[in-house]
Amino acid sequence: MARGELFLAALCVVVASALAANADARKMVGVYELRKGDFSVKVTNWGATIMSVILPDSKGNLADVVLGRDTVAQYVNDTSFFGPVAGRVAQRIAQGRFVLDGKVYHLNINDGRNTLQGGGRGFHKVIWTVREYVCAGDSPYITLYYRSFDGEQGFPGNLDVHVTYRVSSPYTLGVHMNATALDKATPVNLLQHTYWNLGGHGSGDVLGHALRLAASRYTPLDGEMLPSSGRVAPVAGTPFDFRAPTPIGARIRQVMGGRVVGYDANYVVDGEPGRMRPVAAVRDGASGRALELWGNQPCVQLYTANWLNHTEGKGGEVYDRWAGFCLETQGYPDAVNHPEFPSQILRHGQVYRHDMVFKLSF
Template sequence: MMAGARLSLALLCLVAAALTGGAGATRKMVGVYVLRKGDFSVKITNWGATIMSVVLPDSKGNLADVVLGKDTIAEYVNDTSYFGPVNGRVAQRIARGRFVLDGKVYHTYINDGKNAIHGGHRGFSKVIWTVKEYVGGGDSPYITLYYHSFDGEQGFPGDLDAYVTYQLSSPYVLAVRMNATALNKATPVNFLQHTYWNLGGQGSGDVLGHTLQLSASRYTPLDEELLPSSGVVAPVAGTPYDFRAPTPIGARIRQVMGGRIAGYDINYVIDGDAHGMRKVAAARDGASGRALELWANQPAMQLYTGNWLNNTKGKDGKVYGQYGGVCLETQGYVDAVNHPEFPSMTVRPGQVYKHDMVFKFSF
């Protein structure tokens, strides 16, 4: 608890220093930016390049926010649930926070038991991104954010320039484009967008009744530490992980363990060309009629069902219980830096990492 309190205080001081131009701080303003196209709107903050809200109609025309989150920036600074940010430099887990690249051993910040997760305690979700471009309305409202990750940050090698663009288009489409360039050293890169979705509206209850379909006939079994220690890629057929046909999220959720708790927290291997845009997932809430299709160009996707939410304070006085949202996190393979049998996530100087996602909503 004391370590967590010290971290929260340090992060609040970092924001305060940035806002006031404190000693040694580059003056960066933390703000909230709205993208709006008719009755479809998305709210973004440059703290962690975070999606704060997505508002759209249901089948009866009623508007609701379908993203879990917080009311204030200060609450996002203290957030440990990763509500809506971009995670990096390497999202998901790195076993023992250690990897070898080009014969050199690197040690990253350990912040999940014995392992590293989501880039360390000050990953990309806990920094201020620079707003490079912002157009709030019109035919294709968008915002582009930039972050320079320095050599040695959280233990990762080399300087890295990172960008993320959020853009709206018709009808009810949110595109997310993430890219990064390694400037002077080879480095692993694996970005992840960590939004929790509840198509019935944030705080409306659990998502166990949502139907889910995944374009994934294989998955990587994870151990109790949520690491692919076996290095095995296994078929989903005959397991509770099979979502090839539309299936309620809650149908078999008690049969699986996301680490030490019941629920999904598992990495799927997406069928098709590992580098091409293809349909990854489709989810639907029967009560509201809202549906979501996710398209992406990454080889894998982590399915997380909010297993650790436990009367968690959310937005607008709402409280999120267990399974209050579902995360569909396109990514590289978990802990690929320690598994040569998995597709590499190494980006070499001059190379560009590209991660594109498209969320298509309907009702």
């Protein structure tokens, strides 16, 4: 091990020891780096947010391939949803209400007349506790913890939530989320909302990125981005068909993500939910970088940053529409109001498990 690596490992141990010895320190907002060679990931415990992912291109040039902000303070005030974990129930819940075991629950409404990403103070707007932090070695990782209280944003029951980010070879980022219902039944649907641009976060739009989705069906959404019909439809013959590698921009002007042009669509992933299986593959021809996503959830949301509009980003860069893409594995949207969709209800003592693996290459 080189001297620099020894120093980094020692520093990591010091930080981890300080956190373990001081519970108050673990509730402070900080930035934590996971590094393995020339591959590094930065995370903050504000919103369990991925701040950066740095790796080489085909010529060995390093670049940060996720959109975001420069400082934690900017993430606190962020409205673009750069990189956090969404919950307790991600995506939209129609009219901010649902019925569970005969009781009507009313949620925080923060998107027109609906609830979006768990409400205005969802998991993306809270401080997570750092439970474990190993920043170097063969498999650096950080585990973040949050106790969601009974009635938070209107959801029933106390919920223990853990998120682990782990870096491993070669250029692999694992995201592992679990939640335990401590006393009451409650819906749970977490997602990770990182914007990717494999050319580098300030390199322009992602319309030329070639995307393949392992999804032959999708859920048509209405003007409020809700699956109001409850239908699951084939992608064949539609602009939503990415079963073969296709540039993201090839048909993007034929679709509407709500009131704006672009993809904001939920796909049903082929294969058996609950098992790790291929979800998506993306390649940027200019840089040679590629991303392969595996996951165990039934669905994945493709979002093409349709609402970015001269948005201030890292390093003085400005992000406009289509400057990145999100691939968010998840359960069916608004499942609490659609009995025809697989249930997201977690009963007392049950554990929700959500795993994603991003395999990066160049």
